[in-house]
Amino acid sequence: MQERYEPQAIEPKWQDRWEAEGLFAAGGRGDGPKKYVLEMFPYPSGALHMGHVRNYLIGDVIARHARMKGFDVLHPMGWDALGLPAENAAIKDKRHPAERTRENVVSFKAEMKRVGFSYDWSREISTDDPAYYRWSQWFFLKFREMGLVYRRTAHVNWCPGCQTVIANEQVKDGLCERSSDPVVIKQMAEWAFRITRYSERLLQNLDGLKEWPEEVVKKQRNWIGKSEGAEIDFAVEGAGETIGIFTTRADTIFGCTYLAVAPDHPLLETIVPAEQREAMQAFAADQARKAATKGRDEELPKEGIDTGARAIHPFTGAALPIWAANFVVSDYGTGAVMGVPAHDQRDFEFATAYGLPIVPVIQPAGGEPLQAPLDAAFTEDGILDAGSRTFAGMSSADARSVIAGAAKSGGFGGPAVTYRQRDWGISRQRYWGTPIPIVYCEGCDPEGEGIPVPYDQLPVELPTIDVAAVLTGRGEPPLAKVPSFVNTTCPRCGGPARREVETMDTFVDSSWYFGRFLDPKNDDLPFSREAADRWLPVDVYVGGPEHSTMHLLYFRFWTMVMEELGLCADEEPVKRLITQGIVNGPDGRKMSKRWGNVVAPASIIERYGADAARVFTMFAGPPDKDIQWSDEQVEGSARFLQRVWRLAWKNVAAAALPEGGEAEGRALEIRRSTHRTLKRVSEDIERLSFNTAIARTMEMVNFLTPIEPANDPERAAMAEAMRLLAAMLSPFAPHLAEEVAEAYGAKTSLQAGTWPAYDPSLVAAQTLVYAVQVNGKLRGEVEVEASAGEDEVRAAAEADEKVRAHLEGKTIRKAIFVKGRLMNFVVG
RNA sequence: GGGCAGGUGGCGGAACUGGUAGACGCGCUGGACUUAGGAUCCAGUGCUGCAAAGCGUGAGGGUUCGACCCCCUCCUUGCCCACCA
Numbered sequence: 001m002q003e004r005y006e007p008q009a010i011e012p013k014w015q016d017r018w019e020a021e022g023l024f025a026a027g028g029r030g031d032g033p034k035k036y037v038l039e040m041f042p043y044p045s046g047a048l049h050m051g052h053v054r055n056y057l058i059g060d061v062i063a064r065h066a067r068m069k070g071f072d073v074l075h076p077m078g079w080d081a082l083g084l085p086a087e088n089a090a091i092k093d094k095r096h097p098a099e100r101t102r103e104n105v106v107s108f109k110a111e112m113k114r115v116g117f118s119y120d121w122s123r124e125i126s127t128d129d130p131a132y133y134r135w136s137q138w139f140f141l142k143f144r145e146m147g148l149v150y151r152r153t154a155h156v157n158w159c160p161g162c163q164t165v166i167a168n169e170q171v172k173d174g175l176c177e178r179s180s181d182p183v184v185i186k187q188m189a190e191w192a193f194r195i196t197r198y199s200e201r202l203l204q205n206l207d208g209l210k211e212w213p214e215e216v217v218k219k220q221r222n223w224i225g226k227s228e229g230a231e232i233d234f235a236v237e238g239a240g241e242t243i244g245i246f247t248t249r250a251d252t253i254f255g256c257t258y259l260a261v262a263p264d265h266p267l268l269e270t271i272v273p274a275e276q277r278e279a280m281q282a283f284a285a286d287q288a289r290k291a292a293t294k295g296r297d298e299e300l301p302k303e304g305i306d307t308g309a310r311a312i313h314p315f316t317g318a319a320l321p322i323w324a325a326n327f328v329v330s331d332y333g334t335g336a337v338m339g340v341p342a343h344d345q346r347d348f349e350f351a352t353a354y355g356l357p358i359v360p361v362i363q364p365a366g367g368e369p370l371q372a373p374l375d376a377a378f379t380e381d382g383i384l385d386a387g388s389r390t391f392a393g394m395s396s397a398d399a400r401s402v403i404a405g406a407a408k409s410g411g412f413g414g415p416a417v418t419y420r421q422r423d424w425g426i427s428r429q430r431y432w433g434t435p436i437p438i439v440y441c442e443g444c445d446p447e448g449e450g451i452p453v454p455y456d457q458l459p460v461e462l463p464t465i466d467v468a469a470v471l472t473g474r475g476e477p478p479l480a481k482v483p484s485f486v487n488t489t490c491p492r493c494g495g496p497a498r499r500e501v502e503t504m505d506t507f508v509d510s511s512w513y514f515g516r517f518l519d520p521k522n523d524d525l526p527f528s529r530e531a532a533d534r535w536l537p538v539d540v541y542v543g544g545p546e547h548s549t550m551h552l553l554y555f556r557f558w559t560m561v562m563e564e565l566g567l568c569a570d571e572e573p574v575k576r577l578i579t580q581g582i583v584n585g586p587d588g589r590k591m592s593k594r595w596g597n598v599v600a601p602a603s604i605i606e607r608y609g610a611d612a613a614r615v616f617t618m619f620a621g622p623p624d625k626d627i628q629w630s631d632e633q634v635e636g637s638a639r640f641l642q643r644v645w646r647l648a649w650k651n652v653a654a655a656a657l658p659e660g661g662e663a664e665g666r667a668l669e670i671r672r673s674t675h676r677t678l679k680r681v682s683e684d685i686e687r688l689s690f691n692t693a694i695a696r697t698m699e700m701v702n703f704l705t706p707i708e709p710a711n712d713p714e715r716a717a718m719a720e721a722m723r724l725l726a727a728m729l730s731p732f733a734p735h736l737a738e739e740v741a742e743a744y745g746a747k748t749s750l751q752a753g754t755w756p757a758y759d760p761s762l763v764a765a766q767t768l769v770y771a772v773q774v775n776g777k778l779r780g781e782v783e784v785e786a787s788a789g790e791d792e793v794r795a796a797a798e799a800d801e802k803v804r805a806h807l808e809g810k811t812i813r814k815a816i817f818v819k820g821r822l823m824n825f826v827v828g
Numbered sequence: 829g830g831g832c833a834g835g836u837g838g839c840g841g842a843a844c845u846g847g848u849a850g851a852c853g854c855g856c857u858g859g860a861c862u863u864a865g866g867a868u869c870c871a872g873u874g875c876u877g878c879a880a881a882g883c884g885u886g887a888g889g890g891u892u893c894g895a896c897c898c899c900c901u902c903c904u905u906g907c908c909c910a911c912c913a
Contacts, residue, residue, distance in 0.1 A: 219909085344913070625841090639853095691842085695852035778848055821847050
């Protein structure tokens, strides 16, 4: 240890030493307790930004602390390398995405190392490595065997900017989340995963995710969107067909005066009378166009067209018009609704616009009967009136189940559940993704269902390409322009065949990467069962809350399937989830190039050192809250570390003194302060309150700074304080901590050492300060022996002058005593 | 339109289970040391007030001996979803 604190000198030194000693390698502690600490792996863009730093730091603090607590810690890092940003960059500067990715990884890794993250780099993975995506393809094939993959023609979100299909989850306010281009709806064939088969399980299991933020659980619940109601089938007059509708308000069915179906409802082709067909098609095309061009928050005016077909009301036998309407969406429920204008606001507006009858059948319970004509729908529950015939007099709640039951026994429907969640379309018309392991053979697969590439032919590798010729960002998918890739032989008949030219959504790659870290070199399986049993589930997962409904839902789904495949024992991937807040710029806006308020970690490290950057980031606020960058606060953190250093330097001669021995007087005070701090820091770290943990150490340093030890017990107490302080600070400021610990005699890295235990006898207080209130207002404080009971505290309180003044001439009606806290006199 | 999370000094934030609101840091004020100090150390710093005291956690109400914390109404900021039947 030298007199001056020079982070630029000590930080690389320790980083090299950690690496040389292999301190962060997982699996070195036998069968002891394990901890798998994971942060959402990044797309390796050019430079690390503060948001990354914060994300990884939260994990790093937890990992470092866990190692000191004796856990065998798995803390890996890898690269979510495939995907649009890399491909778009490649198009822009005509370089192969793989090249750029390699470069970025190198610089990203170097920057990460400079921050002092404690990763086990021997497990590094990258999704663009064929040895990795081979297993994504393997999963695709397994999923297909399990009936979880299918080809569908669907309305897809097409981003003209990205020239590809994007998932619902990737559309924000009608714009592509990535490029901000307005998304258009297109009809396309695509591969999809049947995630909806797991909707109920994904929903049910949420109750078990006790250590997930409520916010994320609620978002997922919302996203899955379970809705319980009834499906009712209406016969179409003279067509031999029925239209099923889904409703949550079966109690209102007698108020149904029309049916409304989505403009693109498949049944329309068969039920629309010939003379109406042309108008129908024009309407559907018009609506498709309007839907595609509508703005973000825009709600289109309700439009519809009478199809000319008629449906028979299953309870009344009445013939109801079937309308095609733009407010009915084809991919929710059955794509058709019953129009009950009196009791549904949307139906009301539609009926009003087109002059359809409005028939109230529910009356407010105990209120005034509804007056015709209504000026708005009555949407609350009530009592069924005479219009509901045999169901009249029932409450809405009762009627819902009774009517659903009646539909069931009548053979025209019954209780039904619908989910808002849709299947997961994974086809992307891009190059830089995992190739879908399918070939098409006209000879033996004329239907074009796709023939799986045999497992022993995996991986289907991305071909090397001429970037300028293939990545044009226009036209058919890039891989279609690579004949050597497209043309192949059919694995089934040996004849000529064409490869699938679409690639997979990158969310596929990130759905199971946490498993590959367990066993990154495995050639037989994505990972071995043995490794899974040792390390899964992930104990702590850290990432942004923006992944609540995409990644975090997909990888829960994936884990359920992996469990079914026997790859792992748990069907949930993560025990504890931490969603970290954003790092805003000094101006309070989200750091982004757009605002020019980005702070590069490298510049901070150069100026103040990585430890200062780390301490600032952890001290600025709790992990899940947004924090604001502040140059002054960073300086404050640097200043704190300087103070620690000076304190350690000043007392370093005491390092040679033997530890322990009876302390009294000031030596005892020093020891008390140290152990009390240790207790609180330990507790704060356990509950992830890193900002307050750091505040505790600051308090301790403030207490110790003015002390000039005058004798050996005091000096020894000071040395102990420094040793424990180094341990406490090491998750946050690991480099400085190592340097201090070494100066005070540590023979091994703190990471190899143990988290210190506090001495309970030094933590217990001798005296306590009680607050004394009169009628709930603070009037004084009294200090008493810690063992003092109510009577003693009361006596001391009543003896206090200020308190006495407020009790003067009043009767104490009640005295409330809270042990260790306060005494409250209620007077009158 | 629906859902979720927030609103505490000049600023970032503490207060973990209803028990002394403002820990810790920044900033500011004064002092010490110094050729100097943007270094360091010491003291102070919620508001009003000379003081006694009073007032204070977005606003208003309620429960309680006691409310930043629980309940109701409202305002406001941010995020997410959205013709979802």
